[in-house]
Each structure stands twice: as structure tokens, then as C-alpha cells.
Amino acid sequence: MTEPSGETAPEAEDLAPEDVEPSAAPEDAPTAPDTAGEAPAEGNTETDTEAGPEPETAEAVEEDAESAESAEGKADGGADAAGGKDAPELSEAQAELAAQRELRARIEARKAGKDGTVASGAKLSGTAADLLAAVRAVEGGASSGGVLHEPAPEPPRAARPAGPAVRPPAPAAPPAPTAGALAGVREVLARGGAPEALAGQVAAALGEQAAEALTEDPWRLLAVPGVRPEQADGFARALLGGACGPDDPRRAVALTVWLLDRAALRGHTALTLDEARAGLAAFEVPDPGKAVDTAVFEGAVLLFQEESPEDGAYEGDEADGGDDGDPVAGEPEGSPAEGGSAGPVEPPLLGLDRYALAEESLADGLARLVRTVTAAEWDGDELTRAVGGHGLVLHTGGEASRAEPAALAAAARERGLRVLVTVHDAERLGPEDREAGTAVPLAALLSGxxxxxxxxxxxxxxxxxVVLDAPQLDVETAAMLVEALPDGCRLVLSGDPDVLGAPGPGAVFADALAARVCPRVASRRPDPGPLGELVSGIGIGELNQVGAPGKEVVIVPVRDAGEAVHRTVQLVADSVPRAFGLTPDQTRVITVGHGGSAGTRALNAALKQRLNPGPGRFGGYDPGDRVAYAPVPGRTVAGTVLGADAEGLRLRTGDGEVVVPKERVESALRHGWALTAHQAAGGRWPAVVAVLPGDAAPGLSRPWVYTAFGRAERHLSVVHGVDQALPRAVAEVLAPARTTRLRPLLIALLATAGEE
Incomplete structure (x- = not known):
């Protein structure tokens, strides 16, 4: 077996763990969909194993809807311990969600004024017939003239002068469902045999008229996170009786939307028609093609047909330090990213309006920045010269390359420009950045x-x-960010294209690289030391042996998952601190999934008992517990429990002290000594223990291994039980492509940017 290091734990005297038996850590069986640290919350689910490089939210729920009642009971119990009423002021999560809604509303308002765009949530009245005809025309090889096309690019706009900077007031939180609305929903749920504990989720998903909507269309229960089609079918049968059938148009529409929601959990912003029909056929829809037509006619989903230009290559790539047509990670052969010849049109796609709106707004916003920046001659390295002459620049490289955008930002400040660097994880900010305010977390920037x-x-x-960790941008976050930039602002997206992609839908950084419509500067700085050598090899598909004189990389062989948990606890609590002088809080455990006998739940249970034992008196948590908190869908924040009071559970995070409302503790929080690779993708720690038990083999891929191993700064221990599956995954298993629309949209808008 090819090992990533010449060191193994038994031969590494300083790291030889003592035989300390951790308590049994049985797999937790949550009674409600578990969403902490994952995104998007809509439809968020969980399985025992991460599906390769897909986002954590690609987890399939296999738990009954009635289990939500038990979950609510547990949440209430924890809340009572936390003690008291809801906080009168907005929580961080509420403020951030409200800020995002406000920005999204602004995007929708701007898009609504353009021809050819369907308003969010609106039906396709007036164009539905054209759309349906277009579906059939595309299938028959006819012209696609009736399908939605992108509007013509906007003419260049003059840069607007910057007004006085003001801090907007915190946006208002959305109104909570009224008692009457909740009572109506409970009554409908009871008639359909569904647990009344789902009432709050139903009201949140369907609004104040949720009871009427659910009575009219029982399959709208699928809008509730974690509800499966068979459960919605049972609910519909109880309400409709003999009028319920598999060919009901309401069922067709709800299932089509549900399939697209599920696809979004795997990172897709759209599905091909064939994929949608196959998904519907799996749920015994008699005529999947007709079901898709119905969903399009009702305006529940949108149909797209993108033009596919011959090549979107940007003329300035080579001069500006681009990669000269090297294939972009995850891009199939023959694609425009490789300079291959594409067909006249892309396959027709189905999508939800929220992601269509985001991708169109993002493409328009990036084109706006490109056209409104006045080119200037900037002296300096490749990156500095490229940014001087262009509104959008992509920068790629590993950890060492982060010094280049930092130097760019410093040079731009010396020119008198207003400059900001934003990062994915607040823990990666240095003290000097925090004090000077020169770098901020992206979530804090968007929330104001x-x-x-x-x-x-x-x-x-x-x-x-300058946006670091750009591969972690999902399409909606990126759209809100670009929409907030003024005309004439320069934007640099920087990151490592080999890491796992964003936890939310979209592939913003990969799509921008593949479109080849702006300068791409590839860093030539290698990551240093044995860890840098190991991770660089993984990036090209090679799991090499590396010399580790300082025990930078150590292999810990294990026979089964139980032994993997045992050895992991020893490493975190004893061996790594003794050998490197690190505290357990400076070590992160990374594993393949949340469930299973060596997933995050089992590992966190064992680590808590060893590192911070306690009764879990605050909703399952004790002061000093390390946690992973999801303030909003799609973002994981590391923190430590401080205590609880009437407002909820108090945490100390990289963003400062935050309060988790008592009703969100169950859904938004996990213990955080052990994370999945997707949760860890934006962070880095002095030491990492990567846990690979034998049953983890199906979840391994090159991006997963690259991301997990690359989170370590000084030391990496690999708890290894997958034998040859590890080198095979590194050599052969790539990230599955995400189906998105951003690349062709960018090509259509910016393919001529070099000529302009």
C-alpha cells in the first residue's frame, strides 16, 4: 500500500498513544433532519456517509416525518434548561438572513425590469404555451427559439461616484406565524396523519395561509425539510381519499420542485430534462414528460436553453499569467474550458427561479464590473498588473499563494484606493487584520x-x-456580494481550485475559470515542507511517500471503526499535545460523514467524554464544549460554549460572542471537535487527524483527500483503515460535475471583453 508518509504511529515513539479506552460512542439516531453546519436548510438532510466531493447537504434523509415531534420535545427540553423567553432583539442569524433577503429583493427588483426574465414566484402566463412548445421543439431537434434566452448585454455604464459610507440599520426580522395560522396548520396535519410538531416548519415554508395551501395541495408538504415523497403521498391519501392518484398534476409539480431542491443539495442549480424525467419515473409518475410540462406550465420551474459559443477563451490569459488552456478541475474533456469545440446549444435545463435569478444576476454583475473599470498601468507582479487593467481577475494557488493577494491589497492601499480582503472563516483572520479592519469574514461583510x-x-x-477561499462561494452568496459592489470596483476571486466546492448550490469559482472570460493568474508558489509536498502530489493524483523528519505526517493503522475512534481520541488528547506542545483545541478531526460508527457524531461523543465530560445540561451542551454552529444555511462557524441564559445558548466564536436562540439549538448546533471535510474546507489548524475507517472508502475522492489533508499546518495524523481505497481514490475519483448555467451566461456576456 502506498503511504503518504514514511512514519507510522507504532514506530513514532513521541506519538505512540497509550491504551486509553474511551467510552462507547453509539451512533446517534436523530429524530429530525440535522442541519447544523450545512446548507441550504431547505430540504437539508443527512446520511451516514458523505457522497464524495458533493456538499454536506447532499445527504439523504431516511427518517420518518413523525420523528420531528420527538425532536421538538428535545429542543424544548434543552431550551428550558437554557431558561426563558425568546430574545427581544435580533440574533446574529436573524440579522444575517434578513440582510440577505433585503439584498435578494434588490436583485429581484433590478432583474424584474429586464425583458425575458420571469419574476420570482410568478406563473408563466402569456409565455407558457411558448415554453411548452419549446420543450417539444428541442426534443425534436427543431429551433429553440421559444425557450428562454438571455437578454442582450447591458451597455457600459459610467462609474458612479461613491456616496458617503453609512452603516444601515439592522433589517427587521420576518414576522413569526400567528397563533391562528399555527392552529390551522396543526388541524390539517392531524387530519392527514402527520405530526402536529411540523406545524412551525410548514408555516415557515408556506406562509400565513399555510393551512389553506396544504388543504388545497397536500403535496406541498414536500416543502418542509426532511419530508420524503412517500410520506407526502401518505398525507395526500389521508386528505384526498379516492381522489388521490399517482398522476395527480399537483403531485407532478411538487415532485419536480422537490427533485430540483434535492439537486441543489448536491450543488446543482439545474437539471437536464432527462435527469428530471428519470427522477420522476423513480417515483412512479405515469408520464414523466407530461409532468415536466405541467411543472413548466404552472411556473413552478423554468426551462432554459443556453447558447454554447465555440470558445470563451479570454485573449489576455497568457499575458496575464493564465494557465494557457490547462483543463480546469472537474471540467469534462472537449469543453470550452479546454478550448474544445462545443455544439450549437447546451442541453435544455430545468431550474428553480431562485437559482436562475442568482446566476443571471451574478453574470450581469460581473459583466458590469468588467465594463465599468477604467484600465490603469500598475507596476508589480503578475497579479498586480492584471488587476490594474481589469475589473475581474481570478487567482489560483495553494496556501502559500495567499500572500500574493495580501501583497496586492497592501499595494492598492498605498495607491489611495479603498481596499478590503474578505475570508470564508473568521478564525483565519490575524490579530492585525482584526485591529485594522483590513480583512473581514464574508458573512459579516454581507450582513453589514x-x-x-x-x-x-x-x-x-x-x-x-479581494475574496479569498473563493471556491466556497455558492451562487446566491456570490450574487449578493457582486450586487453590493459599486460600478468601477475591481474584484479578485482567489482560491485553490482543487478543494471541495461550495456547500451550497453553484460552482462560481470553477465556472468563472472554465468560462475563460477574464485574466487568470496562477500562483507559482509551492506549499512548503512535507505537508506541502504531500498535498501537492494529491492535487495531481499521486499519493506519494514523503520524508517527515519532524513527524509532520504520521500513519496510524486501524482494523475497524471502533479502533479508529479509540486511536483518534488518544491522538487528540495525548499524543499530539505531547509531541508538538499543542492543546486539543488546536487539533481538528476530519472524517467522511456525520453518521456511521466513526462519523462525526460518534467521534464527538467520545471526544466530549474525554476532553469535556458533562451531563449536557444546556440542550445537550456544557460550558467548554467545542461546537460547529450554522447561523445561516451554508456556513459553519466554530465556537466554544460559554453558558446559557434566558436568551439561549452563548458561544464564543471568531466573530465574537453570539447567542443561539433556544429553539435553534437542536437544528443549528453540533459538537465540533470532529468535522466533515466540507465543514472544514474554509479553515486551517495546527494539527489535523484525518479519520478513514474501512467503511469510509465509498466517500473518498481526490478533492476530499486534498481538502482534508490540506487543513493541517504543522502535523497530520491519518487514522488509516481503507487500505488501497485511499491511493485509488486519489488517482481515479474526481469531483462529479455540477450542473449550472453560470459558465455559458458569462461566456455570452463577456466573450468579447478582451476585444473591448
Whole structure:
């Protein structure tokens, strides 16, 4: 077996663990969909194993809907221990969600004024017949003239002067469902045999008229996270009796939307028609093609046919340090990213309006930045010269390459420009950045709690924004960010294209690289030391032996999952601290999934008993517990429990002290000594223990291994039980492609940017 290091635990005297038997850590069987640290919350689910490089949210729920009642009971119990009423002020999560809604509303308002765009949530009245005809025309090889096309690019706009920077007031939280609305929903759920504990989720998903909507269309229960089609079918049969059938048009529409929601959990923003029909056939829909037509006619989903230009290659790539047509990770052969010849049109796609809106807004916003920046001659390295002459620049490289955008930002400040660097994980900010405010977490920038103020139009007071960890951008976050940038602002997206992609839908960084419509600067700085050598080899599909004189990399062979948990606890609690002088809080455990006998739940249970034993008196948590908190879907924040009071559970995080409302403890929090690779993708720690028990083999891929091993700064221990599955995954298993629309949209808007 090819090992990533010449060291193994038994031969490494300083790391030889003592035989310490951790308590049994049986697999937790949650009674409700578990969403902490995952995104998006809509439809968020969980399995025992991560599906390769797909996001954590690609987990399939296999738990009964009635289990939500038990979950609510547990949440209430924990809340009672936390003690008291809801906080009168907005929580961090509420403020952030409200800020995102406000920005999304602004995007929708701008898009609504354009021809050819369907307003969010609206039916396709007036164009439905054309759309249905277009579906059949595309299938028959005819012209696609009736399908939605992108509007013509906007003409260049003059850069608007920056207004005075102001900090907007915190947006109002959405109104909670009224008692009457909840009572109506409970009554309908009871008639359909569904647990009344789902009432709050139903009301949140369907609004104040949820009871009427559910009575009219029982399959709308599928809008509730974790509800499966067979459960919705049973609910519909109880309400409709003999009028319920598998060919009911309401069922067809709900299932089509549900399939697209599930696809979003795997990172897709759209599905091909064939994929949608196959998914519907799996649920015994008699005529999947007719079902798709119905969903399009009702305006529940949108149909797209994108033009596919011959090549979107940007003329300035080579001069500006691009990769000269090297294939982009995850891009199939012959694609425009490789300079291959594409067909006249892309396959027709189905999508939800929220992701269609986000991708169109993002493409328009990036094109706006490109066209409104005035080119200037900047002296310096490749990256600096590229940014001087262009509004959008992509920068790729490993950990060592992060110094280049930092140097760019410093040089731009010396030119008198308003510059900000934003990062995915607040823990990666240095003390000097925090003090000077020169770098802020992306979530804090979008919510308005950090960064520059905004002018009267809602634009950030910036001339240059550098986004690190750009592969972690999902399409909706990226759209909100770009929409907030003023005309004439330069944008640099920087990151490592080999890491796992965003936890939410979309492949923003990969799509922008593949479109080849702007300068791409590839860093030539190698990551240093044995860890850098190991991870660099993984990036090209080679799991090499590396010299580790300082025990930078150690292999810990295990026979089964129980032994993997045992050895992991020893490493975190004893061996790594003794050998490297690190505290357990400076070590992260990374494993393949949440469930299973060596998943995050089992590992966290064992680690808690060893590192911070306690009764879990605050909803399952004790002061000092390490946690992973999801303030909003799609973002994991590491923190430590401080205690609880009437407002909820108090945490200390990289963003400061935050309060988790008592009703969100169950769904938004996990113990955080052990994480999945997707949760860990934006962070880095002095030591990492990667846990690979034998049953983890199906979840391994090159991006997963690259991401997990690359989170370590000084030391990596590999708890190894997968034998040859590890080198095979590194050599052969790539990230599955995400189905998105951003690449062709960017090509259509910016393919001529070099000529302009």
C-alpha cells in the first residue's frame, strides 16, 4: 500500500498513544433532519456517509416525518434548561438572513425590469404555451427559439461616484406565524396523519395561509425539510381519499420542485430534462414528460436553453499569467474550458427561479464590473498588473499563494484606493487584520456587521475587493456580494481550485475559470515542507511517500471503526499535545460523514467524554464544549460554549460572542471537535487527524483527500483503515460535475471583453 508518509504511529515513539479506552460512542439516531453546519436548510438532510466531493447537504434523509415531534420535545427540553423567553432583539442569524433577503429583493427588483426574465414566484402566463412548445421543439431537434434566452448585454455604464459610507440599520426580522395560522396548520396535519410538531416548519415554508395551501395541495408538504415523497403521498391519501392518484398534476409539480431542491443539495442549480424525467419515473409518475410540462406550465420551474459559443477563451490569459488552456478541475474533456469545440446549444435545463435569478444576476454583475473599470498601468507582479487593467481577475494557488493577494491589497492601499480582503472563516483572520479592519469574514461583510458602510444605493464603499477561499462561494452568496459592489470596483476571486466546492448550490469559482472570460493568474508558489509536498502530489493524483523528519505526517493503522475512534481520541488528547506542545483545541478531526460508527457524531461523543465530560445540561451542551454552529444555511462557524441564559445558548466564536436562540439549538448546533471535510474546507489548524475507517472508502475522492489533508499546518495524523481505497481514490475519483448555467451566461456576456 502506498503511504503518504514514511512514519507510522507504532514506530513514532513521541506519538505512540497509550491504551486509553474511551467510552462507547453509539451512533446517534436523530429524530429530525440535522442541519447544523450545512446548507441550504431547505430540504437539508443527512446520511451516514458523505457522497464524495458533493456538499454536506447532499445527504439523504431516511427518517420518518413523525420523528420531528420527538425532536421538538428535545429542543424544548434543552431550551428550558437554557431558561426563558425568546430574545427581544435580533440574533446574529436573524440579522444575517434578513440582510440577505433585503439584498435578494434588490436583485429581484433590478432583474424584474429586464425583458425575458420571469419574476420570482410568478406563473408563466402569456409565455407558457411558448415554453411548452419549446420543450417539444428541442426534443425534436427543431429551433429553440421559444425557450428562454438571455437578454442582450447591458451597455457600459459610467462609474458612479461613491456616496458617503453609512452603516444601515439592522433589517427587521420576518414576522413569526400567528397563533391562528399555527392552529390551522396543526388541524390539517392531524387530519392527514402527520405530526402536529411540523406545524412551525410548514408555516415557515408556506406562509400565513399555510393551512389553506396544504388543504388545497397536500403535496406541498414536500416543502418542509426532511419530508420524503412517500410520506407526502401518505398525507395526500389521508386528505384526498379516492381522489388521490399517482398522476395527480399537483403531485407532478411538487415532485419536480422537490427533485430540483434535492439537486441543489448536491450543488446543482439545474437539471437536464432527462435527469428530471428519470427522477420522476423513480417515483412512479405515469408520464414523466407530461409532468415536466405541467411543472413548466404552472411556473413552478423554468426551462432554459443556453447558447454554447465555440470558445470563451479570454485573449489576455497568457499575458496575464493564465494557465494557457490547462483543463480546469472537474471540467469534462472537449469543453470550452479546454478550448474544445462545443455544439450549437447546451442541453435544455430545468431550474428553480431562485437559482436562475442568482446566476443571471451574478453574470450581469460581473459583466458590469468588467465594463465599468477604467484600465490603469500598475507596476508589480503578475497579479498586480492584471488587476490594474481589469475589473475581474481570478487567482489560483495553494496556501502559500495567499500572500500574493495580501501583497496586492497592501499595494492598492498605498495607491489611495479603498481596499478590503474578505475570508470564508473568521478564525483565519490575524490579530492585525482584526485591529485594522483590513480583512473581514464574508458573512459579516454581507450582513453589514463588519467592513465599510454602504452608500444610499446600498453599494459598499470600495475600489477593490479581494475574496479569498473563493471556491466556497455558492451562487446566491456570490450574487449578493457582486450586487453590493459599486460600478468601477475591481474584484479578485482567489482560491485553490482543487478543494471541495461550495456547500451550497453553484460552482462560481470553477465556472468563472472554465468560462475563460477574464485574466487568470496562477500562483507559482509551492506549499512548503512535507505537508506541502504531500498535498501537492494529491492535487495531481499521486499519493506519494514523503520524508517527515519532524513527524509532520504520521500513519496510524486501524482494523475497524471502533479502533479508529479509540486511536483518534488518544491522538487528540495525548499524543499530539505531547509531541508538538499543542492543546486539543488546536487539533481538528476530519472524517467522511456525520453518521456511521466513526462519523462525526460518534467521534464527538467520545471526544466530549474525554476532553469535556458533562451531563449536557444546556440542550445537550456544557460550558467548554467545542461546537460547529450554522447561523445561516451554508456556513459553519466554530465556537466554544460559554453558558446559557434566558436568551439561549452563548458561544464564543471568531466573530465574537453570539447567542443561539433556544429553539435553534437542536437544528443549528453540533459538537465540533470532529468535522466533515466540507465543514472544514474554509479553515486551517495546527494539527489535523484525518479519520478513514474501512467503511469510509465509498466517500473518498481526490478533492476530499486534498481538502482534508490540506487543513493541517504543522502535523497530520491519518487514522488509516481503507487500505488501497485511499491511493485509488486519489488517482481515479474526481469531483462529479455540477450542473449550472453560470459558465455559458458569462461566456455570452463577456466573450468579447478582451476585444473591448
Amino acid at each position: 456587521t463588519a467592513g465599510p458602510g454602504r452608500d444610499e444605493e446600498g453599494s459598499l464603499a470600495l475600489d477593490l475587493l
